[in-house]
Amino acid sequence: MVLKNMNDLRRLLEGVxxxxxxxAAADDHHSLGAVIxxxxxxxxxPVLVGDEAGIKNICASNNYDITGIKIINExxxxxxxxxxxxxxxNKEANVLMKxxxxxxxxxxxxxxxxxxxxxxxxxSHFALFEVDTYPKVIAVTDVAMNIAPTLQxxxxxxxxxxxxLNKLGYKMxxxxxxxxxxxxxxxxxxxxxxxxLSKMNQRDQIKNCVxxxxxxxxxxxxxxxxxxxxxxxxxxxxxxxxLMPDIEVGNVLYKSLVFFAKAKVASIxxxxxxxxxxxxxxxxxxAKFDSILLAAAASR
Ligand code: COD
Numbered sequence: 001m002v003l004k005n006m007n008d009l010r011r012l013l014e015g016v017x018x019x020x021x022x023x024a025a026a027d028d029h030h031s032l033g034a035v036i037x038x039x040x041x042x043x044x045x046p047v048l049v050g051d052e053a054g055i056k057n058i059c060a061s062n063n064y065d066i067t068g069i070k071i072i073n074e075x076x077x078x079x080x081x082x083x084x085x086x087x088x089x090n091k092e093a094n095v096l097m098k099x100x101x102x103x104x105x106x107x108x109x110x111x112x113x114x115x116x117x118x119x120x121x122x123x124s125h126f127a128l129f130e131v132d133t134y135p136k137v138i139a140v141t142d143v144a145m146n147i148a149p150t151l152q153x154x155x156x157x158x159x160x161x162x163x164x165l166n167k168l169g170y171k172m173x174x175x176x177x178x179x180x181x182x183x184x185x186x187x188x189x190x191x192x193x194x195x196x197l198s199k200m201n202q203r204d205q206i207k208n209c210v211x212x213x214x215x216x217x218x219x220x221x222x223x224x225x226x227x228x229x230x231x232x233x234x235x236x237x238x239x240x241x242x243l244m245p246d247i248e249v250g251n252v253l254y255k256s257l258v259f260f261a262k263a264k265v266a267s268i269x270x271x272x273x274x275x276x277x278x279x280x281x282x283x284x285x286x287a288k289f290d291s292i293l294l295a296a297a298a299s300r
Contacts, residue, residue, distance in 0.1 A: 001169040002240065003137045005130045006264050009293040012168065013043060019296045020093040021046045021277075024084030025077050027054030028100035028281075029062065034288035035097065036064050043296055047092075049084040050099060051075040077101055085109045088117055088274055095295045097277035097288075103144060110272055117272040122146070122156035125278065126164055127267035128294060129257050134221060139165065139173075139241040143250030144278065145269060151193045154243060155206060158197065160270040161241050162209045164298050173240040175201075176220035177213025178249070182231055184214065190245035197243075210234050213243070217253075258283070266290035268298060275299050 003009065023035050026048035032055065038044045048055055048066075052073035059066050074080040081101055088096045096117070098106045110117045125144040128137045141161045146153055158175060165173040177194035184191045194213030201211035212235035219226035223237025244250035257263035265287050269276035275295040279288050 001171075003128070003168060004135070005137060006128070006266060006290045006293070008137075009128075009168075009266070009290065009297055012297045013293060016296070016300060018042055019044050019095050019299055021095040021097055021292065021295075022084045022087055022093045023048050023097045023099050024050070024081045024106065025099035025101040026050035026071075026080070027058060029058050030283070030285040030288050031097065031099045032058055032064060033062065033285040034292055036066065036069075037285075037289050038292045038296075039069065044095065044292060046070075047072065047087070049074055049087075050077075050080045078105070081106055081109045082115075085112065085117060086115045089115045094274055094299045095277065095292070096272075096274055097292065097295070098279070100281070102281075103278055106276075106278070107145060107269070110269070110276065117274065117276070119271065119273055121160065121271040122153055123269055123271040124157040124160045125267060126161050126270050127254060127265055128290075129254075129263045129265050131257055131261050131263040133261065136240070138221070138239060140250060140253060141241065141243060143244060143247065143254045144267070144280075145247075147247045149246065151196060154193055154197060155200070156271070158206055158209065158211070158241075158243060161243075162206075164268075164270050165240060166208060167298055167300055170240060171208075173209045174235040174238055175209050175211040175213075175241045175243060176215045176235050176239040177211060177243045178217060178220060178245060179214030180216060182214055182216050182219055182229065188214075190214065193245075194243075209241075212236065215239075217242075254280075258287075264290060266294040268295045270298065 191214040226236035
């Protein structure tokens, strides 16, 4: 099974128990809108941690009725994130969500050795995009956490993403490891890593997926483009997951898809004690709502 669009995430959650979600630094308009919508649809049971007066102001000016939602008043942003992370650490929730705070600040709390959400695995970012020019959703990793992943990191990033795709119903997701070219070039580290990852997959050192690379972006997402270049690949043109060489390439692709291609996006952090909704502060309420759906599906 593959997901055709973001609505398919909603279908995955039919009959699934409501998840407890904690929103850190909760006085954020789009985050609150998304959380309240997901609460009304019985996807989550939220707790809001943050500046209570600010939260109530936003709710009043947007006619959000939050009667029944627990608020923990912590006006200091750093302390509100620490409180939220500690609550998740103490198993009080299945999902953590970032509100009005920078990604790096939240991630540093998540990585705290005493009360953070480490599991011993590498944590990595995973984004799903629905774009009109591709026949199914396409996952992209890592566009927001690991800055310059080593080969070892890339193996962990693929494993995190494949485990998540398996939970979303993909039996053998097709993984394209991106480079600037589809040939191995000893001066381009991304192509060397890609070739190694492909071989490790063939030898069953990386399981439950089909990996091919290096592939340039065009032949990863277009069979015609691959055929024109004479590339024979099970993945080319049918990619489920794009593995990025580094954060800059990944982040520029993310923003280009959203701003130029008007893609819908959902994104989370994997590998921690629970999935973490981690969207960009400029992402829409819809993106935050779809990310909550993705986190809920990934926490099953
Ligand atoms: N998974 C598990 N442990 C990790 C990870 C990871 N991905 N990254 C770091 N750690 C551990 C290290 O092993 C170490 O024990 C500790 O955390 C600190 O490691 P540093 O010194 O590399 O950590 P920081 O605090 O300098 O950086 C961690 C960040 C996640 C903050 C950093 O990688 C970062 O800034 N990433 C980009 C975040 C960002 O700005 N995204 C926005 C793009 S939209």
